[in-house]
Amino acid sequence: MSVALSLLYPLALSAALGFALALSECLLRALRVKLPAEYRFPLYLMFSLFFLYxxxxxxxxxxxxxxSVAWRVFCFPTLAGLILLTLIPAIRRGSQYVAKNGTPWGWPWYPWPIFVFLAIGVCIRSYALAFSFQTAAMTAATDWRTSFGIYYLTPLFLAVPVLLSEIAITERKRGLSRFVMVIAPLLVLTAIPFGSGIAFAGFLEMFVERLGSPIWLAVIGTAIFYGYLRERGTNSAEVGMMISLAAATFIGPRTLGISTLTEPQAWPLVLIGCVQLQKAIEKRSSARCLIATTSLIVAATCAYRGTWLTNYYGAIPLH
Structure with a gap:
């Protein structure tokens, strides 16, 4: 490619971004619509991602x-999810932060639909990037399948319950909080790698080799999410965290389906035991102490299976 074209493309997209930002500012000012900085900053970051990525x-x-192209396409929805998380400061200011915004709509109808449509756009753009930049490089010219899979979008989807939980906590909406905790495990379903084609299978194999199974990462992400809710004061989130860790006992870095479930792993049980032991000490709960002790014993059994600890049909850990 000529030097002129290599300079023209960045200049054209940068100019388009500048025009979009200027037009947005002009419309907001001309219509006297209030969009506070904590909302405007993530919006413009998202614009920049769409135009410059x-x-x-x-x-x-x-x-x-x-x-390399496949990895960079995968990073696009992940970065979009991180940008969405920059909305947390705006959420914590409460619904009054956008009161008297100059539109006929109150919170949440303004400004949240903007970010909903942008998130939908990220999903479409993610596939479009893979289709645009990978198809031409494939060995089979008639095969238009790419490396894209729904699991590309799991990091973006994870940002949604985080934001919803922040809204539920700030606005004290218990119904929304319960809804978020129920739908969070669906993230694991989005991480199941459905797809076909050489490009899809090749990237999935490389992904598992370098980072681990998408399902495994989704389970860990779900456990971290519930732990985050627990630290934010949602006590019922502890149940979700324990269930996620229990699932991680049988889901390993190479688990891609039921047929590839692993033997019980020790580290999730150790975490369960430590969390329950902490709570047992804080609340002086014998039930939690029993759960903690059992989890740690089972973890030791899993970690040292085939050794003296599990000889004689596991007599030592059973006792």
Whole structure:
């Protein structure tokens, strides 16, 4: 590619971004619509991601292998999810932060639909990036399948219950809080790798090799999410965290389905035991102490299976 084109593409997209930002500011000021900085900053970050990210992914501007393109496409929804999390300071200011906003709509109808549509756009754009930048590089010219899978979007989906839980806590909406805790495990379903084709299978194999199974990462992410809620004062989230850790006992870094479930792992049981032991000490609960002790004994049994600890049909841990 010529030097002129390598300069033209970045300049064109940068100019388009500048126009979009300027137009947004002009409309807000002309219509006298109030969009506070804590909402405006994530909005403009999302605009920047949409306009500038293709410059980093394009194999035309960079000498990238198919694998590198696939990794960069995967990072797009992940970065979008991180940008959505920058809305947390705005949420914690409460609904009054956007009261008298200059529109006929109150919170949450303003400004949340903006970010809902942007999140939908991220999902579409993620596949569009894979389709645009990977298809031409495939060995089979008639095969338009890419490495894209729904599990690409799991980090983005994880940001949604985090934001909803912050809204529930700030606005004291117990119904919403219960709803979030119920839907959070659905993240694991989005991480199941459905797809076909050489590009899909190749990237999935590389993904599992470098980071671990998408299902395994989703289970860990769900456990962290419930732990976050627990620290934010949602006591019932502890149940979800324990269930997620219990699931992680049988889901390993290479688990891609039921047939690849692992033998029981020790580390989730150790975490369960430590959490329950802490609560047992704080609340002087014999039931929690029993759960903690049992979890730690089972963890030791899993970690030292086949050794003297589990000889004689596991007589020592059973006692």
């Amino acid at each position: 293709p410059l980093w992914v394009s194999p035309i501007l960079h000498e990238l292998s198919d694998d």
